[in-house]
Amino acid sequence: MAELAALQVLKELVPPELQTPRVGIICGSGLSGLATSLRQIVLVSYDKLPGFVESTVPGHKSILAFGLMGSGAGVPVVAMLGRFHPYEGHKLSSVVFPVRVMAKMGVKDIFITNAAGALNPALAVGTVVVVHDHIALPNLTGMNPLLGPQQDPSLPRFLPLSDTYSRSLRKLVFKAAHELSIERDALAEGTYAWVSGPTYETAAEGRFLRGIGADVVGMSTVPEVVAAREEGMNVLVLSLVTNAVVIPEGYKSVRDEVEAEIAGNPKAEVVDEVVSHEEVLALGKLKGGLVKSLVEKVLDLL
Numbered sequence: 001m002a003e004l005a006a007l008q009v010l011k012e013l014v015p016p017e018l019q020t021p022r023v024g025i026i027c028g029s030g031l032s033g034l035a036t037s038l039r040q041i042v043l044v045s046y047d048k049l050p051g052f053v054e055s056t057v058p059g060h061k062s063i064l065a066f067g068l069m070g071s072g073a074g075v076p077v078v079a080m081l082g083r084f085h086p087y088e089g090h091k092l093s094s095v096v097f098p099v100r101v102m103a104k105m106g107v108k109d110i111f112i113t114n115a116a117g118a119l120n121p122a123l124a125v126g127t128v129v130v131v132h133d134h135i136a137l138p139n140l141t142g143m144n145p146l147l148g149p150q151q152d153p154s155l156p157r158f159l160p161l162s163d164t165y166s167r168s169l170r171k172l173v174f175k176a177a178h179e180l181s182i183e184r185d186a187l188a189e190g191t192y193a194w195v196s197g198p199t200y201e202t203a204a205e206g207r208f209l210r211g212i213g214a215d216v217v218g219m220s221t222v223p224e225v226v227a228a229r230e231e232g233m234n235v236l237v238l239s240l241v242t243n244a245v246v247i248p249e250g251y252k253s254v255r256d257e258v259e260a261e262i263a264g265n266p267k268a269e270v271v272d273e274v275v276s277h278e279e280v281l282a283l284g285k286l287k288g289g290l291v292k293s294l295v296e297k298v299l300d301l302l
């Protein structure tokens, strides 16, 4: 099994007391600062680990961090300071490989973070969304990380996903927010839509995703979630809203515009904002501290 080769290397590089982390963390775009509070930190570069590919997206580092997080003695955790996305050209099996390695290390709870665009107009930029469900069009149409022969026949072939997002971990986030006196609007609940990317959504796609019930959209997370559930982990997903997906009410008619120009009443041109990865990263830097405080407090409450 490929994971065992990575485990073997980790046994050599990581001190025994950190080799069996209780919690796994995946840092989203611009969110690797999450790991700055790790104590007794040990960093392992992905290129040392068989089966790990490279994280090529700005805002993601190819580093696995081990350490203790949270107050008191702390909880042993392993954190991916960068993740893999299928749009980078990585196979789905590579994208979820670190999750499988975490499972073999004994990780019970996985906290997956991401940067996401808001489809729900009630979600302001900077809000942290506790994900309670997902819509994965790629999963439903042939881009499912569990397609193919089963790697491990002891795992279920037909995995139910109706109870994917741990209710008790989600409750802990709200308890943590209460203890940290985080204002109510800074934290919300919602459904994450997974798209393959790397293009951001057109307005019509944004309207469609909103129409089918998604609150936020991103290009990651769901493959990791599916693999983690297959491995029997409890899953918590926190999405940081880094931008609003611009969904104009309706189609802006150019005919109306031209007719108004011809009639001598030109309308002021409306230019919609365009999202960029730089904006996503900047917001991650600005608001990543909120995600970090919540994760630390949840670890204390586990």
Ligand SMILES: O=P(O)(O)O[C@H]1O[C@H](CO)[C@@H](O)[C@H]1O
Residues within 6 Å of the ligand: 027, 028, 029, 030, 057, 083, 085, 113, 114, 115, 116, 197, 218, 219, 220, 221, 276, 277, 280
């Ligand atoms: O989901 P994470 O990795 O946080 O990153 C999000 O930000 C990138 C786009 O700006 C995409 O990779 C999207 O998925």
